[in-house]
Amino acid sequence: MIYPTILCGGSGTRLWPLSRQSYPKQFVPLLGDETLFQAAARRLTGPGFAAPLVLTNSDFRFIVTEQLQAAGVEPGAILIEPQGRNTAPAVLAAALTVAARDPAGVVLVAPSDHVIPDAEAFRAAVARGLAAVEAGDIVTFGITPDHPETGYGYLELAAAPEASGAPVKLARFVEKPARTAAEEMLAAGNFLWNAGIFLFRAADMIAAFETHAPELSAAVRAAVDEAVPDLGFLRLAPGPWAKAPDISVDYAVMERAENLSVVPFSAHWSDLGGWGAVLSEGARDARGVGTFGAATAIDCTDSLLRSESEGVELVGIGLENIVAVAMNDAVLVADARRTQDVKKAVDALKAKGAKQATQFPKDHRPWGWFETLALGPRFQVKRIVVAPGAALSLQSHHHRSEHWIVVQGTAEVTIDDKIQLVTENQSVYIPLGAVHRMKNPGKLPMVLIEVQTGAYLGEDDIIRYEDVYSRGQGAKG
Amino acid sequence: MIYPTILCGGSGTRLWPLSRQSYPKQFVPLLGDETLFQAAARRLTGPGFAAPLVLTNSDFRFIVTEQLQAAGVEPGAILIEPQGRNTAPAVLAAALTVAARDPAGVVLVAPSDHVIPDAEAFRAAVARGLAAVEAGDIVTFGITPDHPETGYGYLELAAAPEASGAPVKLARFVEKPARTAAEEMLAAGNFLWNAGIFLFRAADMIAAFETHAPELSAAVRAAVDEAVPDLGFLRLAPGPWAKAPDISVDYAVMERAENLSVVPFSAHWSDLGGWGAVLSEGARDARGVGTFGAATAIDCTDSLLRSESEGVELVGIGLENIVAVAMNDAVLVADARRTQDVKKAVDALKAKGAKQATQFPKDHRPWGWFETLALGPRFQVKRIVVAPGAALSLQSHHHRSEHWIVVQGTAEVTIDDKIQLVTENQSVYIPLGAVHRMKNPGKLPMVLIEVQTGAYLGEDDIIRYEDVYSRGQGAKG
CATH class of the missing domain: 2.60.120.10 (Jelly Rolls)
Structure with a gap:
């Protein structure tokens, strides 16, 4: 049995003003009617999958239950992290929770804010990974790159992936590269993007943490052991949880472990890491213009115009490579190639004390x-x-x-x-x-x-x- | 005695969303705290000036009284046009109204939506025009051009203007030119922009209308004769007014009259004919960026960012030559060199039935x-x-x-x-x-x-x- 685990405690600001600390992007219908979190939850259902485990924080717990209910997904458990501590403590908490229920359980950990339109292809990739998991490996999923992206980490495979998509041994993790290194990796053929999706036997991951991160392991184990049920949620114990280091699972365990394999995934994937990505992932007209809500484009090219409020008419004239997002309380207008700087906007608003920096209307x-x-x-x-x-x-x-x-x-x-x-x-x-x-x-x-x-x-x-x-x-x- | 007459019945859409049919640009504080109408009213006060006559329409009458009161200007009369009929009927109505009060009265007709920062220089130009008026001429004011503008009409002078700024005989009116013609006129030195400002003895203008536009003359005379006072306003009679042709004073009279002079005006003037003009007329930082209200510019150049609502935070990132205007109910984002196309935006919104096309929030x-x-x-x-x-x-x-x-x-x-x-x-x-x-x-x-x-x-x-x-x-x- 595979226990899907969805991580949705994060609160990115790269899609401000639509994604804010109080209501981040995974809960927003960015593409189509479903939110990214709902799509993730539905992607991880089907034969062989148990009801999903969700890790979130206290502020988002009712959004999680509301959105799961609307998507028709019954959660296996909703774990509440007392504080955000990056992915390592979360992954271990999931592994411990699953192991307590099913000592032979296999865990699939996935972020809640990625776009993977072909859910069948994704589940097939997961199925391919099971062979490596049964051999005792921790499996990561590697996205076939189509351009020399400098914003992602890479996975170097021991050999070029086969057409079958069978698991390949992982040689090493590569940090976000410079442009030339990215170009070399794209050309080499045995480097894939690290999507942050993992498949493993709960027991193997617990063992890996005990070997490579014993202190973190002890803290998280105590937080899970002392967890308190509360209105259908499971609250991890705040005292021990606070002692777990704020660290990613890659740093804490994966980069030190030996038993690693990669399943290549060549269907479409995006982390929607900025408005530029939302523009390219969404529907566009022949001139490359995407409009959403009460938005009108006059003579624009390669631009995104989104009105997020019925009551706000957004009009663009003669725009090229511009992203404009209008809400009741905030409007972003940015060069589409500069949308990584949206964080600066949020920082500037925080500095002037504007509630729009973090609070959703x-x-x-x-x-x-x-x-x-x-x-x-x-x-x-x-x-x-x-x-x-x-x-x-x-x-x-x-x-x-x-x-x-x-x-x-x-x-x-x-x-x-x-x-x-x-x-x-x-x-x-x-x-x-x-x-x-x-x-x-x-x-x-x-x-x-x-x-x-x-x-x-x-x-x-x-x-x-x-x-x-x-x-x-x-x-x- | 000079009777200033301010025309403010118009409702331009080139500064949408801030200027709308229900609340046009002359009533909006576009530059500084004062509205363009208030600035116009205060520009036309001082020694030698009677209390101003205002021509407006029924919808704007209370805005006019409210803004005059706030500016500390007591109107001589507020005439209400039953319908907008362009400038010819309005100018004649003003002349008739003044003549009835003071048969020797001189009328100064000015639009309410122009920017003339140096009011002293303007009043000095008016004083220079009086010599020509006393000789029986109708005086127009010509702005010294500083670039080959194709959006304005030109005045060809019989001779190049003198440094004294004394009135010069008008040779002919020139319609909005093509680019090369505009460049030739700029080089020639005896062509000025037609600002649509006129100075004349009421009796002379009435005579000119009787000669060159007798039908219009009869209709407007009846509308003035049958005007009805109403709560401090003077309502022109709708029946006869409807018979007056919808025509500009230039076409109806000026282009046919012989007794015309031009007073050159070389101080700063703008008709704020689009957002590009608002950008260049307003305060800007070293990178050419103007911000207004709750607006934040990050790494922008030559752009205008205006938030017209306290509750709306507007952020621009990496913009170049962009105008962004955010209101509660509408947002415009346009290439600053394309702001003449704002009319298209208004037409598009009208076509989809959006009230934002015409209604102010x-x-x-x-x-x-x-x-x-x-x-x-x-x-x-x-x-x-x-x-x-x-x-x-x-x-x-x-x-x-x-x-x-x-x-x-x-x-x-x-x-x-x-x-x-x-x-x-x-x-x-x-x-x-x-x-x-x-x-x-x-x-x-x-x-x-x-x-x-x-x-x-x-x-x-x-x-x-x-x-x-x-x-x-x-x-x-």
């Missing part, structure tokens, strides 16, 4: 989501959407009062001792200091408009009395 | 303004700002009920027979069909959040019972 919570519609002196207007059956915590505020107007569905509203149903087109007032809660008792999403007034309107002005999602005082609501 | 009304914060199925959220002392009409709706939450100031709210004061952080409910009105009895702007619910939420679902601004049934509210 929609704030996803276990019960649904909200967004700020208007923020003024002493007032804030939010749209709040509560999932069927979900409830916000029982709470009160020191500095603000709230007006709620239900515009869709029915809310069950608690104010101090009173519980009432508030239906479409009705409103209630929550005085400053009142203990209150809202719940959606219905079968469809409930939408309400909240108007807050007060001297301080921060999310951390919250006292929690009861919370079905076990969140603490002042934590996000 | 803030809807200005006689009592203040509003903007839509959110629009969903069966609900709409608006921010409404009511000026001190102002009131909305007494009205009712067939298809929607409304919740009002006051977030700043105090509202005097009428619902059916009841009048109540609603203060900050209070709310009221307006049931479907109830006759209601809101008024700001205070000394500061009153801000409220309106949540509408209902099956139809169009602005035209309105029955008016009383309106201090004399608007009709179903008209904008």
